[in-house]
Amino acid sequence: MVSSSHEALHRIFQQEPGLFSRVARHLGVAFPPPLSASELSTDLTETRPLERRVDTLLRMDTEDGSFVLAVESQSAPSAHKPASWAYYLSHVYAKYGVPPVLLVVCPDRKTAAWAAQQFDIGPRQWPSLTLRPLVLGPNDVPVIDSPDEAARDIPLTILSAALHRCEPEADAILNALAKALKSLSADDEITAGTFIELTEQGLGTSQAADLWRHLMAVDLSFFQSQTAQKLRQEGREEGREEGRAEGQANALLLLLHHRGVEVTEGDRERIESCDDLDVLDLWLTRAIAATSMAEVFAAGGETSSTAD
Template structure:
């Protein structure tokens, strides 16, 4: 039962709203006196289902104790997000009684800079709630372009690739990651396949995504795997000669095979998907365009 003293300590402000500003001065906080005040319903119970979902929520146990990690992927600044994030953290704390931490992962510097600011919720004189997200953006995750370093922490390398996907370093990161996954696949193809898929998702629709798909589809260590066959089949099912031509040119560039203007024109003008697929298969191991363009049936030393 709520005591009368409890009632008095808050109802006095209903009776005299201006008391708040006067009393707050004793705390060293200057609020202006209210021009008007109106009572709102004190019932904050949700009367209808309201779906609120954090992207990822993890209970973390450490030697220093437990905390709940809420992870949000944020692609652009949003004026509504700070309120949602504050709700997530308050709800998690009320539900589990464990300190929450908010991590926001941003794929571009502008969004990361916005998310990294301190969000004060409340009037400027005394914000009642301060939101301080931890933020990971392109400036916060290193470029991992060494196969050895990539092999030591493949998940971090995947995050590096996703956050630097639109930058010049993306190709080097993906090359290092491909080599690291090649070693992993020998022991655990299922895990390697999961990492391949996560990488592709993280790259989105960037140019780097095209390179990654074909690195995985044509790399000899993955060539016979179900993942590689699926990727190659998806490329075929697009039914677009232009897409196959672009894939071939990307692969040749990745492998360092010299392509003349005439070679490029021949590839881009070809509209025969079977021929393009033959050239793409040969390009896996070819060292020159002569091997790629060899007449059908001629031995060129490339993989089929």
């Protein structure tokens, strides 16, 4: 089962593709920042019934050309992984015709040291293939414990917190990150919500996760309340033109889209057909923190159409 902390270590590169060129400098490799980046399908399954999926796959277009960045989150050494990684890179190159780069993000030093070695695939006398991953571990990402520095690069600070989550520096990183998020403008509230969620996922079940939840409850609770108020207001302003219920429904769907919550056609129809402003208001409030439509519709006898 894929863990939330596993997800955060590669999803941060989906949220901020330019982070790759910045962290690569810590590995002694200079990649130009992307002029654009687009997500590619992570499904590398062949026609035969064998499913292979890379964690994150991004096409990066830079002034020096294009490459495909495959990001893998690896929590422990695994004997079969080098062969899988070699397959991913070969398949990506054959499918897209663009040079691939493998970045392995590891939350502990032992796994990072294992992943950083050169993997020769083939007989000792003549290896047919050499795999050289770029590896990010706790030693490769700086401890960011200054709010000013954190504010300059929030995605890098999130990665720093995730990779140092079990170390004494974790508390200082999280305090700096909380202050940096608090300085974001009202227009950045939905982005802030994504950053808050990624940070919590990246911390996993570590003690630092408890501190983060406390910081969110005490220092950043205004994000949820302000976001709710803002979306309600947007919904009601739009409602004066198109009908208040329709405006609320549109605001709810917009929030779900930004948070990446999967909405089925049945869910969409249920939202758009609801004319009870109190119910829509309740769903809107729940959607701020929900990770599924079941959570949005649940309680009080409400159940998602996806569960029917």
